[in-house]
Amino acid sequence: MALVNLQNVTYKYPLTKTPALQNINLQIKEGEFVAVVGANGAGKSTLCYTLAGFAPHFFKGEMSGSIEVAGKESSKSTLDEWVLNVGLAFQNPFNQISGAKYTVFEEIAFGLENIGVPRDEMKDRVNDALALTGITDLADRSPYSLSGGQQQRVALTSILVMQPKLLVLDEPTSQMDPIGTREVFSVIRKMAEGGMTVVMVEHKMEWIAQFADRVIALKDGSILLEGKPGEVLTSDVLAENGFGISRYTSTAREAKKQGLWKKEKLPVTLDEAVEGFKK
Amino acid sequence: MxxxxxxxxxxxxxxxxxxxxxxxxxxxxxxxxxxxxxxxxxxxxxxxxxxxxxxxxxxxxxxxxxxxxxxxxxxxxxxxxxxxxxxxxxxxxxxxxxxxxxxxxxxxxxxxxxxxxxxxxxxxxxxxxxxHPSELMSDLTRRGLPGQFAYVIISTLQILPQIQSKSQTIISAQRSRGLDTEGNFFKRAGSLVPLVGPLVFGSLVEVEERAIAIEARGFTSKSIKTSLYExxxxxxxxxxxxxxxxxxxxxxxxxxxx
Structure with missing residues (x-):
């Protein structure tokens, strides 16, 4: 059974005329890693907020259709129940620091304190989560003294530690260097293999191609294209609609016109490009 | 820092x-x-x-x-x-x-x-x-002080220095665009306007994001809170x-x- 089930979801923020999401139908299996791509204003963040329950519970506005996660219906739940199943981390790490804690360790424990996890279990879970995302050495630092990339890791860890069934991430690596990005992607992949379902908004196509199971391309609040990363990210439809595409894809597309790319399928990653050009 | x-x-x-x-x-x-x-x-x-x-x-x-x-x-x-x-x-x-x-x-x-x-x-x-302020607050919360109240106290203490450094950034940014912050009293007072706008509106946007972030971590959860420290x-x-x-x-x- 699908963990996430969206049926005809349309959502309008308060005081706006055009809906931010239109007629979204989406099913996601347990343990699936889904990447969401799209231009600014395509509804990526709104989709995240919808899955995480903040639209409409926090933002108000008009929601129609049915949103089901882990067998619960969004319209029949309250936000504080909903967040037990769905974790959300978003782009700006600075605003995700609670401000109530003085060290990274306390910061990560904040969510567990709120939902009433016993102290011994809390400490174990925080230590495990710190080790998982590789920030054990930051445990005693003040979260405010960290760099943007480190803060993003703290924000991600603070949500991972709560062990949600569905993890929703809105550009969680925007301030990280390539090494940090790779590490975070492999951690998220590992979580997905362990049974956590992941929905992630991301612009870094090469990484999506390597790690995600499925890609959803959003345009003007609707799903434009959906499928395996290799297919969606190299599709002509994406290029025609002004999506950001991997430089390897656009290079190979040009090369194909000149007769230099022999394969049928276009590459997304460096490895695929190298292999294709060798032939 | x-x-x-x-x-x-x-x-x-x-x-x-x-x-x-x-x-x-x-x-x-x-x-x-x-x-x-x-x-x-x-x-x-x-x-x-x-x-x-x-x-x-x-x-x-x-x-x-x-x-x-x-x-x-x-x-x-x-x-x-x-x-x-x-x-x-x-x-x-x-x-x-x-x-x-x-x-x-x-x-x-x-x-x-x-x-x-x-x-x-x-x-x-x-x-x-x-x-330690967080020790004081978690002890008082344990004794029945509302969590929201404790949060407001602690986060204010922490966020003040952040606002200070942000206003410094805004001043530098406005100066690089030609804002004159020196001179007599009236000139200085006038130059506060381009500082206060971005600071206040920026902070309001941040408040919304921070509300989402702590809500996502179960801040309003109805279960009884526990504390990391004994x-x-x-x-x-x-x-x-x-x-x-x-x-x-x-x-x-x-x-x-x-």
């Missing part, structure tokens, strides 16, 4: 290990006794024989001394002068300056009042030096607290009665 965001000095001492509520009650008792005691020398003796020794027990005498000389003494000194000059009591004039005169009585009165203020501020300083509270401390509360009540009652 701002690693240190509170007065708290991390040391290992008896005073540090005391339950925050015990310390808070002690501070309150000291203040009440200093302000209500009918005996003239009470605040002076409290400061010399209770507060200063406590700063040694808490191993924070150096920091306490710094805070006292730089913060507390100037304020108390000012209060002393004001009261010495403007308190129209007594006949034994010591010093006359036009219409202002200092009498022996007003001097004594001013000395006592300045000392009372010193007791109040210095005992509170000592409390802040030896108590805060010691012995039955011995409970007895001390009750003793202090009796002292506080007595000093209030005696003050009304007498």
């Amino acid at each position: 701002h690693e240190r965001l509170s007065f708290h000095i991390k040391r290992d001492s008896v005073l540090h290990r005391l339950n925050p509520l015990t310390k808070l009650t002690l501070v309150l008792a000291l203040i009440m006794v200093a302000f209500t005691s009918p005996w003239y020398w009470t605040p002076h003796l409290l400061f010399l024989f209770v507060i200063i020794p406590l700063s040694f027990i808490g191993k924070v005498f150096r920091e306490f001394f710094f805070a006292a000389t730089r913060l507390i003494l100037p304020a108390a000194g000012f209060l002393f002068l004001m009261q010495a000059f403007f308190q129209p009591i007594g006949e034994h004039v010591i010093f006359k300056f036009y219409f202002l005169d200092i009498t022996q009585e007003s001097l004594m009165f001013a000395f006592k009042n300045a000392m009372r203020v010193i007791v109040m501020v210095s005992s509170f300083t000592l409390f802040l030096l030896t108590t 805060i010691a509270d012995t039955s011995f401390e409970k007895i001390i607290r009750w003793g202090l509360i009796i002292i506080i009540i007595l000093s209030i009652v005696l003050n009304i009665w007498l």
